[in-house]
Amino acid sequence: MSPSDFFYRNREIAGFSNPSRAIYAAVRELLENSLDACEAQKALPEIYLRITEVSASEPGANVYIMRISDNGTGLPPEEIPNCFGKVFYGSKYTLKQARGTFGLGGTITILYGQITTHKPVTITSSTGGEIHEYEMMIDIQNNRPLILRHRVMENKKKWRGTVVELQMEGDYSRIKSRLLDYLKETAIVNPYADLTFVDPAGRLYRYERGTEKMPPLPKAVKPHPHGIDVENFRRLVSVTKEKSMKAFMMEHFQGIGQKTADNFLKAAGISRRAKPKSLKPEDIVTLVRTARQFSDFKRPDPSCLSPIGEELLETGIRKELNLTEEDFLKVVTRKPSTYLGFPFIVEAAVATGSSISKQYKSGTTIIRYANRIPLLFDESSGVIWKVINKNINWSTYKVYSDTPLVVVVHVCSTKIPYKTVGKEYMADQPEVEREITNAIRTAARSLRIFISRSQRAAKERRRLDIFEKFLPKIAEFSTKLSDKEDYPDIEPLLRAVSTAIPDVEEKIKEVTTIVGDAA
Amino acid sequence: MSETPHKDADKRREITEASLKQLGNLIYEQIQNREFPWIMMQSRSTDNIIYDPELRQYILGSRTTRRHARNIRHIRPFTQMVWTAWFARELVSMRKTSTLREVYYSARGQQDIEFSGQPESDNIIIDLEVALNRPREDFGIFPEERSAIFGDLTIEYTVPGYEGRRMNLTDHPDGVMVGPAVTSSEFVETSADKVLVIEKGAMFNRLIEEKAHERFNAILVHTAGQSPRSTRKIIRRLNQQWGLPIYIFTDGDPWGIHIAMVIISGSANAAHLRDLATPEAKWIGVWGTDIIDYKLPTENLTEHDSKRLRELKTDPRYTGEIWQREIDIFMKIGKKAELEAFSRYGLTYIVDEYLPAKLESV
Numbered sequence: 001m002s003p004s005d006f007f008y009r010n011r012e013i014a015g016f017s018n019p020s021r022a023i024y025a026a027v028r029e030l031l032e033n034s035l036d037a038c039e040a041q042k043a044l045p046e047i048y049l050r051i052t053e054v055s056a057s058e059p060g061a062n063v064y065i066m067r068i069s070d071n072g073t074g075l076p077p078e079e080i081p082n083c084f085g086k087v088f089y090g091s092k093y094t095l096k097q098a099r100g101t102f103g104l105g106g107t108i109t110i111l112y113g114q115i116t117t118h119k120p121v122t123i124t125s126s127t128g129g130e131i132h133e134y135e136m137m138i139d140i141q142n143n144r145p146l147i148l149r150h151r152v153m154e155n156k157k158k159w160r161g162t163v164v165e166l167q168m169e170g171d172y173s174r175i176k177s178r179l180l181d182y183l184k185e186t187a188i189v190n191p192y193a194d195l196t197f198v199d200p201a202g203r204l205y206r207y208e209r210g211t212e213k214m215p216p217l218p219k220a221v222k223p224h225p226h227g228i229d230v231e232n233f234r235r236l237v238s239v240t241k242e243k244s245m246k247a248f249m250m251e252h253f254q255g256i257g258q259k260t261a262d263n264f265l266k267a268a269g270i271s272r273r274a275k276p277k278s279l280k281p282e283d284i285v286t287l288v289r290t291a292r293q294f295s296d297f298k299r300p301d302p303s304c305l306s307p308i309g310e311e312l313l314e315t316g317i318r319k320e321l322n323l324t325e326e327d328f329l330k331v332v333t334r335k336p337s338t339y340l341g342f343p344f345i346v347e348a349a350v351a352t353g354s355s356i357s358k359q360y361k362s363g364t365t366i367i368r369y370a371n372r373i374p375l376l377f378d379e380s381s382g383v384i385w386k387v388i389n390k391n392i393n394w395s396t397y398k399v400y401s402d403t404p405l406v407v408v409v410h411v412c413s414t415k416i417p418y419k420t421v422g423k424e425y426m427a428d429q430p431e432v433e434r435e436i437t438n439a440i441r442t443a444a445r446s447l448r449i450f451i452s453r454s455q456r457a458a459k460e461r462r463r464l465d466i467f468e469k470f471l472p473k474i475a476e477f478s479t480k481l482s483d484k485e486d487y488p489d490i491e492p493l494l495r496a497v498s499t500a501i502p503d504v505e506e507k508i509k510e511v512t513t514i515v516g517d518a519a
Numbered sequence: 520m521s522e523t524p525h526k527d528a529d530k531r532r533e534i535t536e537a538s539l540k541q542l543g544n545l546i547y548e549q550i551q552n553r554e555f556p557w558i559m560m561q562s563r564s565t566d567n568i569i570y571d572p573e574l575r576q577y578i579l580g581s582r583t584t585r586r587h588a589r590n591i592r593h594i595r596p597f598t599q600m601v602w603t604a605w606f607a608r609e610l611v612s613m614r615k616t617s618t619l620r621e622v623y624y625s626a627r628g629q630q631d632i633e634f635s636g637q638p639e640s641d642n643i644i645i646d647l648e649v650a651l652n653r654p655r656e657d658f659g660i661f662p663e664e665r666s667a668i669f670g671d672l673t674i675e676y677t678v679p680g681y682e683g684r685r686m687n688l689t690d691h692p693d694g695v696m697v698g699p700a701v702t703s704s705e706f707v708e709t710s711a712d713k714v715l716v717i718e719k720g721a722m723f724n725r726l727i728e729e730k731a732h733e734r735f736n737a738i739l740v741h742t743a744g745q746s747p748r749s750t751r752k753i754i755r756r757l758n759q760q761w762g763l764p765i766y767i768f769t770d771g772d773p774w775g776i777h778i779a780m781v782i783i784s785g786s787a788n789a790a791h792l793r794d795l796a797t798p799e800a801k802w803i804g805v806w807g808t809d810i811i812d813y814k815l816p817t818e819n820l821t822e823h824d825s826k827r828l829r830e831l832k833t834d835p836r837y838t839g840e841i842w843q844r845e846i847d848i849f850m851k852i853g854k855k856a857e858l859e860a861f862s863r864y865g866l867t868y869i870v871d872e873y874l875p876a877k878l879e880s881v
Contacts, residue, residue: 463591469631470598474588475550477598477605481543488550496555497589 037072085145226341255298302336327353344413382425670738771805807848
């Protein structure tokens with residue numbers, strides 16, 4: 001079975017489980033591909049997405065044209081057919097944080113479009129020179145592209161980027177609100193991106209850029225020995241040029257020097273002069289198991305991670321949640337940490353205020369991200385939900401069930417601890433859970449201060465309101481009662497309550513009584 | 520009492536109006552002086568309500584409290600009190616009367632002053648009584664009346680339009696309702712030599728029918744349960760003005776006992792007021808002893824009744840011998856009897872036998 005064939009038969013795994021989810025999965029794959037392409041060349045992303053309804057094929061499933069264009073790197077013309085027309089295993093021997101859920105780019109989407117409509121995909125791309133346009137299909141059984149048409153065009157305007165247009169079956173109406181959530185949440189974590197979406201009804205949705213700053217690109221790093229598995233170890237062995245195991249360990253893994261390599265190989269019972277190519281399968285298993293328990297490696301290198309950063313995340317949240325100066329927002333980016341040999345960073349944000357209560361139902365709204373991808377489904381199964389609803393005692397932070405609250409959590413890692421193949425929620429790895437908890441708690445401590453301040457201010461306001469309500473009445477009726485002409489001036493008293501002049505307190509200590517006659 | 524009663528009433532009205540105006544002046548000037556207005560008054564909290572054995576009634580102690588517009592919890596009742604004072608002054612100067620219920624409704628439509636219920640407005644009125652040391656009747660504010668009076672008593676009205684007019688209280692065979700007009704009238708003359716106070720309307724009517732006022736030479740007063748202040752005041756006046764002895768006749772249960780006691784010694788609620796109690800008045804039945812002596816039909820005391828009896832037993836107003844004795848008897852027999860219980864011996868038995876015997880014994 002070819003990889004294409006495998007995905008053809010198991011498309012649910014990639015999220016194409018029903019017509020509405022298929023639309024969502026397709027947008028997600030294509031959009032994230034585009035974002036990666038833009039960031040790779042440090043271009044501020046400008047992405048245009050359009051979904052057009054073609055015809056209804058069967059009840060609940062229509063045919064749509066999906067078109068996405070970006071201003072990313074573009075693809076070298078000779079690579080276009082393979083990039084989009086072949087499901088292949090990359091030969092990655094280094095690690096860095098990446099968006100792509102499955103590392104398949106848009107191929108799975110193209111595959112899905114093809115099997116539901118039997119229409120070709122059109123890919124137009126340029127790296128700055130000529131523009132190449134391919135119309136093609138995928139030969140599923142043989143896992144290779146079938147080029148139907150290839151056109152080369154002049155590129156006078158020096159356009160750079162990629163346009164993908166394909167047809168697919170789906171059900172837009174049932175995924176509409178989730179898709180809009182997804183785009184909004186994507187705009188939050190990519191505040192430097194400019195997104196435009198035109199829906200099948202022709203409605204335009206704009207997610208405008210809020211900043212021109214982009215976070216630094218993650219660096220590629222060698223794998224950490226704690227996190228290696230047998231298969232990856234075997235692949236490293238098969239490609240290595242090193243002649244001894246000691247050199248092999250030092251070359252292919254991070255943080256291993258002479259001494260650590262010697263100690264480790266000794267612990268594994270493998271000679272440091274042994275040839276990597278002559279390792280037996282059981283030797284590899286031994287090495288991997290020993291590596292997992294060996295405690296003298298350095299901590300995993302977090303430079304392969306790309307957190308959004310407090311400043312950018314704040315920009316994104318402010319613009320997409322329309323926060324004003326009155327609203328509260330606190331963003332926290334934690335220091336790098338590790339679980340099972342994988343580095344990870346947790347970022348969290350907490351927002352409250354009247355702007356929040358206008359757009360969300362009362363109570364807590366959770367926005368989750370893994371490696372900058374919004375997670376929209378199965379919220380209550382994941383570790384973030386658990387932390388927010390079980391680990392954190394919100395009343396400590398003066399948050400109650402009716403407090404309008406948005407909690408944003410982003411976990412970035414070279415390996416997100418997804419719980420299932422659906423990749424919609426994270427497992428409760430203790431280290432990850434602890435970091436999420438700490439991040440939210442840190443943000444919530446500022447929240448508590450904000451809430452008590454606003455409660456005090458509101459209380460002061462209510463106090464003043466009460467005086468403003470009753471003092472005029474007292475003035476009015478005491479005037480009538482005493483047959484006076486003009487109302488006494490209550491302004492000094494109102495000023496006193498708003499500033500609490502101490503000498504007013506002094507004055508009231510003097511005592512007088514009303515003496516009724518002794519009739 | 521002077522020869523021209525309505526002149527006295529006029530004077531009293533003037534003084535009331537002046538003290539209301541004085542309250543307005545005080546508050547007005549406090550505001551002018553850039554001070555949050557406030558007034559001192561005697562505290563009405565339970566620990567400041569003391570039983571005075573000499574006066575034989577509850578009085579307010581020496582502790583005072585300040586109702587202060589600077590205090591966020593006081594400003595609303597303070598405002599309501601100023602409004603109520605203004606309302607009272609309007610009543611007094613226009614020589615009108617009103618009821619507690621009407622005061623509550625009159626505040627409706629006064630934005631922000633509105634009372635949340637009649638208990639709140641009643642309470643503010645009591646505050647005003649305490650602050651100015653005057654009963655609400657002086658402000659022209661009366662309770663809903665249900666009590667009545669009957670007998671050979673000539674009164675002279677002081678209410679507008681009736682000044683100087685006289686009336687004999689036997690003129691109306693249902694008895695005369697004790698309203699503002701009767702309350703503010705002057706008592707001119709009577710041939711009666713005693714007052715019979717009855718808790719229940721049915722028994723009051725029976726006594727009128729059986730001409731008890733003539734047979735016992737008595738003025739009859741119907742309290743309709745716990746007697747309103749105006750009725751207590753009338754009872755006191757009859758006692759004070761002509762020295763008429765007062766005999767109180769209630770159901771034979773703790774609630775009836777207490778109706779009698781409030782007439783005699785006043786209530787804790789009205790501890791700020793004088794001239795309401797009649798310490799000389801006597802409770803003549805129905806006693807626990809009567810239940811035994813007359814073999815009256817009875818009902819068993821409920822748990823609620825017994826609890827009330829135990830409370831009365833330790834109440835400072837009930838230290839007198841007869842009270843302690845009768846409370847003990849009620850508790851011992853565990854029974855109670857209503858006034859109507861005498862009907863088992865025929866409708867006139869109470870007038871023919873019981874009352875004469877009772878009145879003779881005291």
